[in-house]
Amino acid sequence: MRIARIEARPLSIPLREPFVISSGRVDTTRGALVSARIVDTGTGELHRGLGEAAALPAVTGVDQGDLLRAIGRANGALAGQDVEGHSDLRALLDGVFDDPVSRAGVEAALLDAWARQERLPVHALLGSERNGGTPFQVTTDVTLPIADPAHVGELASGWQQAGFSSLKVKVGRDLDDDARTLEHIARRCPTVEVRLDANGALAARDAMTLISIVRSLHLRLGCFEQPCAADDLEGMAHVTLLAGAPVVADESVQTIDDLFAVVHKKAATAVNLKIMKHGGPVEAARIGRAARRLGLKIMVGAMVETRLGLAASLHLARSLGGVDLVDLDTSLLLRWDPFAGGYQQRGAELTLLEGNGVGVHEAAMA
Ligand SMILES: [Mg+2]
Known part of the structure; x- marks a missing residue:
């Protein structure tokens, strides 16, 4: 070309x-x-x-x-x-x-x-294998922002009613508020799986406190994403050893060398791949393959992106033959999405639409 x-x-x-x-x-x-x-x-x-x-x-x-x-x-x-x-x-x-x-x-x-x-679909350019024409489907979580704890509880209940059984809970600004938020979620959605994400804000002992709170509320802990600062691999390793759930490196892994450092220090058992963080789908797929060879679980996530970016991330997930954790929800957080196509969404289920390219077009404005 x-x-x-x-x-x-x-x-x-x-x-x-x-x-x-x-x-x-x-x-x-x-x-x-x-x-x-x-x-x-x-x-x-x-x-x-x-x-x-x-x-x-x-x-x-x-x-x-x-x-x-x-x-x-x-x-x-x-x-x-x-x-x-x-x-x-x-x-x-x-x-x-x-x-x-x-x-x-x-x-x-x-x-x-x-x-x-x-x-060809984009996932074929990223090295996907043929899968006999079975539709590629994943289940995403949905993200709850840091906000008034009772309000976050209401949001959680709304998403659960809309078909989401996995909630990503943003934490790390104030431990007392985080505890109250988790209490509200547990009261309204006792069967839900929570995935904590501190975006690097916590010391290891505070991260362990939050894990104890999740356990005492009898909530299922799906994973704990980036509990400690990006360069605090010791803290991350401490949480990894004791969490009893996957610890996901997000901010800690921008490059493939970062991935090797995280593995060497046992600072996580999973990695969050993001096209924006790694400089494009090709490098994200390469880091994903390396992570899998090294025995890590893989999450595919995004920044705050529209359907266009999320569809590209689904192609990334498809190119890896599927991933363990999917966090491709941000289109739902927008007042409107200017794009159509790429995938079909029903509740938490995303099904990739097979076609040429990434399959997304600009939606006609109402
Ligand atoms: Mg994150």
Whole structure:
């Protein structure tokens, strides 16, 4: 393929309610919609692909304006370039981008266009194996932000009634509030599985206190994501040893070397793959395969993303032959989603729609 043009425009979708985590707060998505046009150098046909670059400043360190500037500049270096395969694409994008989020959005858009040219789904370009045509289906959790404990209990009960049996509970800002939140959840949804996520805010002993509270409330603990700071691998290892549930490294694993360090220190038993964090679907898939070889469980998650980004993440999960934990819910937290296609959602069940590319298009505005 030859890259003809890369463009980006703001993707700013308001959330139903503020998304508050221990490290920050979001009211509106701060992303960029990337559109990539390529030419099939064999036939001369034009193909267009879409990708989402999603900034979450508290986590990604970059904001929407940074993405738009970086992608705008990148067009100058990318337009007119011929790409023969994965190693060409990697070298080209590595030479152009400093931040993983802009790179991820552009790589996702190029993979979408390239897959359309090849009349393949994106997961095939990521190395998926054929599965005999069985629909690829996963069950996602849904995320509860940090908020007034009684309100979080109400949200939990609403999601449970909508078919979600796994709730990701954001914790780590105030231990007393976290305890009250868990009490409200236990009272309203005693059978639910909770997945704690502290986004790196806790000391190991405080993380263990929260685990004891979950146990004393007779809630099922599905996993504990990033209890301690990204570089506190000792604390993470302490929790891993004693948690009795998977400990998931998220902020601790950006690169494949980070993964090796986490495994070496026994600092987690699972890793959360995110296309935005690893600089694109290709590297996310590579880290996922390495994690599996090393015996880790795999979660696939996202920043606060629309259906476009979540569909790309489902292709990532499909390319790995399925994953252990799925956290692809953020489209449900938006007031509206400007995209359609990619997958079908019924309650917590997501079914990938097989087709060319990532399969997502811009929805007609009402
Ligand atoms: Mg996380």
